[in-house]
Amino acid sequence: MLDTLLTKARNRPAVVIGAGTMGTRIALMLATQGGEVRLFDRSVEATQRGLAYIQHTLPQVIPTVKGGKAGPVHITTALDDALKDAWLVIEALPEKLDLKIDIFGQLEQYAPKDALLTTTSSSFPSRHIIGHVKDTHRVFNTHFMMPPDKRAVEIMSCGATEPSLMEGLAAYFTQLGLSPYLLKKESMGFIQNRIWAAIKREALCVAAEGITEPETIDRIYRETIGTAQGPFQLMDQVGLDIVLQIEEHYAAVFPHLPEAPRQLLREMIAENRLGIKTGRGFYSYGKETS
Structure with a gap:
């Protein structure tokens, strides 16, 4: 072949x-x-x-x-x-x-x-x-x-x-x-994206439950995993509206997924906190846009 x-x-x-x-x-x-x-x-x-x-x-x-x-x-x-x-x-x-x-x-x-x-x-x-x-x-x-x-x-x-x-x-x-x-069989999110989605989702859960703030989660993630950026920094880059769309898609396929991450994202989007593109998400990036 x-x-x-x-x-x-x-x-x-x-x-x-x-x-x-x-x-x-x-x-x-x-x-x-x-x-x-x-x-x-x-x-x-x-x-x-x-x-x-x-x-x-x-x-x-x-x-x-x-x-x-x-x-x-x-x-x-x-x-x-x-x-x-x-x-x-x-x-x-x-x-x-x-x-x-x-x-x-x-x-x-x-x-x-x-x-x-x-x-x-x-x-x-x-x-x-x-x-x-x-x-x-x-x-x-x-x-x-x-x-x-x-x-x-x-x-x-x-x-x-x-x-x-x-x-x-x-x-x-x-x-x-x-x-x-x-891949040996069909998988929503393939391999890498599915694993990354789980990391993002659990990070959102930790923040939504009030265990600690996003900055601390990013800091410990960077230190222990050895990456330049943490999950909340990366989500701000992508745009929280896009992150929510992806999460809604996963939830439609896997109904057992927790609601808290999506609820946190909805609250932030309602405040126009979409990440870098609006000047504010989990972090602030200077002048905000309406």
Whole structure:
């Protein structure tokens, strides 16, 4: 299977749908083995910005990948052009379910029938977005962290994915300098995000119960775990409204989760304490915005 995928990768393009931060960084890593990469977005500005980032960063990344060789990267705003003869399509659009369902319907229509179709979604298992896809054996999640800095990528089945395709793609990702992890079954939050969600949730519980304040929790976390930032600092960076959305999603899947963390977040959001973006969350960051 790996030999077949490598042959396709040498002779056919890999396509990234969405030229945002994550899509651009994925395209960067795909371009490290000499194969053609196409970056698609409806926004001309987004594709040009993405290409500029790749052109600037690729020479720095190539030496970090064994046998690295810069491949051509082309940008396009026409989906059918992007998908011509593609062997791999990675969707990296915003976390909107209707949008993802729609785009996978278009992938089914325009992409070659043997192309692997993957989503980077961290919120929606790929089985939720394949309603318009007939050949579901080739669909799965590829959840990237933040390459080229964080190169872990989690690979999860849609429930009907051919296992050899997942194993082959994992081996291919290894050649790109990525670090793939195969999930044995579907998991809301995959591996890393699910563990991190539990850390955030328990930190919120400790604060909500009045055991100690967020600053103390962050301080002991940093000292014992050895990280530069604690969970409350990181939540302020993400935005507490986003943190609550994620927690609500987990609670819908796991009804046994405690309510206290979500209630604390709701109270802070009601006071416009969303974190860095409003100037105040668990910490203060200067001028607040209304």
